[in-house]
Amino acid sequence: MTQEDYLRIRIKSAPEHSDADALLAACLRAVLARIDGLEQPDAVAAEVMAAAQKPLAQAIAQEAGTGEISATLQVSDSPWRFSLTLSSGWCYEFLLPETPAQPIPPEAGVGPVNLGVGLFLVRSLMDEVVYIPRPGGNRWRLEKTLPISVVGCPKEGERPTTLTVDLPASYRYLSVLSEGIAALLTRASSSPAHDLINPIQLAVQEICINIVEHALNGSGRLQVTLTLDRAKRRFVTETWDAGTRTFDLTTLPSRFELALPESSRSSRLLRGSAVMFTSATIVNAGNYLFNLIMGRWLGPSAFADLSLIVTLFLVTSFLTTGVQTPAARFCAIFAAERNLKGIASLRRFSLRLAILIGLSLTAVFTLGAPLWASFFSVSSPLPFVLFGLFAPFFLMQGVERGLLQGRTRFGLLAATYQVEMWSRLLLSLAFVALGWGVNGAVAGIALSFAFAWLTARRVAADLPAAQPIAPSLLREVAIFTGPALAAQFGQILINNSDVLIVRRFFPTEEAGLYAALALIGRVVFFATWSIVTAMFPIVAQRYSRGQRHRHLLVWSLVIVLFGSLAIVTCAYFFPEAIVRALFGPDYLPIAPLLWMYALATTAYALANVVINYRLSIGRADSAYLAIGAGVLQGLLLWIFHDSLHQVVSIQLVLMTCFFVVLLAWDWLHALRQVPAQRIRPSFTLDEKKAARP
Secondary structure, eight states: OOTTOEEEEEEEOOGGGOOHHHHHHHHHHHHHHTSTTOSOHHHHHHHHHHHHHHHHHHHHHHTTTTTEEEEEEEEETTTTEEEEEETTSOEEEEEOOOOOOOOOOOOTTSSSOOSOTTGGGHHHHSSEEEEEOOTTSEEEEEEEEOOHHHHOOOOTTOOOEEEEEEEESSGGGHHHHHHHHHHHHHHHOSSOOHHHHHHHHHHHHHHHHHIIIIISTTOSEEEEEEEEETTTTEEEEEEEEOOSOOOOGGGOOOTTSOSSOHHHHHHHHHHHHHHHHHHHHHHHHHHHHHHHHHHHHHHHHHHHHHHHHHHHHHHHHHHHHHHHHHHHHHHHHHHHTTOHHHHHHHHHHHHHHHHHHHHHHHHHHHHTHHHHHHHTTOSOSHHHHHHHHHHHHHHHHHHHHHHHHHTTOHHHHHHHHHHHHHHHHHHHHHHHHTTOHHHHHHHHHHHHHHHHHHHHGGGGTTOOOOOOOOHHHHHHHHHHHHHHHHHHHHHHHHHHHHHHHHHHHSOHHHHHHHHHHHHHHTHHHHHSHHHHHHHHHHHHHHHHTTOOOHHHHHHHHHHHHHHHHHHHHHHHHSHHHHHHHHTOGGGGGGGGGHHHHHHHHHHHHHHHHHHHHHHHTTOOHHHHHHHHHHHHHHHHHHHOOSSHHHHHHHHHHHHHHHHHHHHHHHHHHHHTOOOOOOEESOOOOOHHHHSOO
16 A cells, blocks of 8 residues: 555535435445455444544534535554544544455556546537647546436525545546545436436546546546536536646547548548348348248248247347447457457456356246246247357357457458358258258357357457456446447337237247238338448447537438338238349238238338437437337237237227327426537636646
8 A cells, every 4th residue: 555545525515405325335345345355345434434424523623614524534554554533533444355366457657548448428418518728737527418307406506515535546446436526416316317326437537547547548537527516407417636647629530430541531431331132131131031041941930939939039039139230349449559458358357247148048948848838838948058058159159249240350350241141041941841840940040149259259350368357447338338228129129029029929829920021120220220330330429529410300301201101002002022032922911001000110110210319419219219208109009909809900000199199298398408519628717727726
């Protein structure tokens, strides 16, 4: 331990309802949690706070005029001990357990200097970002507007609550700030939303990482002030440091943009996009060919069983997204820094998580195979056993693909999709031709995931040995994954719950007909998906730069609408010709329903544009609305399913209403939106204002 291993805390709040005890307890818990060898830090913190209750109350009473108290938390050696000292002079001290010396992990000042993992996200997470680069007196100021649901109705003249922490330039105690943020917002509301707390925690953590690594280079101290102003409905974070290194915030690129010349980045992006578009076109054609051949060879009844297993794989792709999306995002960050060790550590962590989730699915579907077969009225439990056995490969290939995407190895990434599609098509056709029926088709699908993983794992060919992943990165992974995962979950519920429910309640023959109907009708959704894919990054970039972007939403909706209506028109006037050409005469009973299903899918495709638009500007609310719509669809279909016509009609009405609600939601938020975030790299301050507080 060093002489500077202490934290000085100042808390200022209204004396009549002082938050000092709660905020001090939160900081205390965070500090004790970082002490090696200390068991049950929460219990120790409770013991310390119980001892400090009376002197703390006296200190609050003494400072009734200002409502401010201060405390010092310190870890010292010779002997190893922890102490809490209040401004009144009261001190509580206890000895810490002796533990073997632990190697000090490398922190700031070791290796190449960077500007903090994900620092560019701060600009999209906060409503206002101000950075004042003044060597010897750098400042940050972040502001987040709080919803009325959090601040409630403050009393007239209510003073803000502030928590000021003076801490060493080290990662060790940055968690104190996260706990302080959570404590402040929790005191403001009994149930503050995590999608409000987590972004603020992430933004504050990122600027502090920048200060520790870049401005201070691991030496010195920084001061952070957190202010909850209920009267003005805002949460403000201000920092001060005496670092000598600065930068221009306005020139800081997105960490997804690799350090290449602009022309090189553009051509690389275009080449990668062309490769992926070509590969996706071939894969989609192959997947449709697979379904068309299987529909004809197996007939409606057996095709219903196969469609059930395919739908289950699609449903579990929600979990694959949970490991693939963060793997791609954080691998891109490490790749931008040429940090192969970081990629290796991320890969090891993500693969372990994927294997854990995959083995859980294996247990659920293999051990419960007879139950699942009975629930869905499938003749044999073997398809569920095969599904469970190969589920880990399904998750692991997602991790490897995410890393390939993050490292922009589009050629190998496209190859994994080609290997999966061709192996699935050829193996399934061969097994079905041998007379293995549905079991053979499922075996071909399951094996294709293993082949795809074997191809994708080549991403690790040049990676060094992995190290344990940093706790701060784990927090970022969790915060980043939530909204994207919610959007994917809502999409899966809406696109697949109907197939599962029809398979559960309808005869096998009708379930097979409905599976074919869904397959044709969803052409609308996948045909317009490229519009969403193109819109998302463009809107995100324009939003982060403070440029106009709502017109892109309008244009995307118009393009998707006209493209979808063209398909609906064909389905309305030529339904029998389409069904006969794709699946044969056995599936003609679904022809009258084809235009209705295509129209319902059109409504959801339009809703999906709005969902992804709001995600691109950092708003996750629409994703949670999608989950609500998916759950409501499942409930309605579970209750009302007298005929296939009723099933399709419910979806048509529900998806139309969902799109209208989403559009109205977005319009209302646009009307009351706060002014666009302001990014000011510097401005002139007089010496009095620039002085350290």
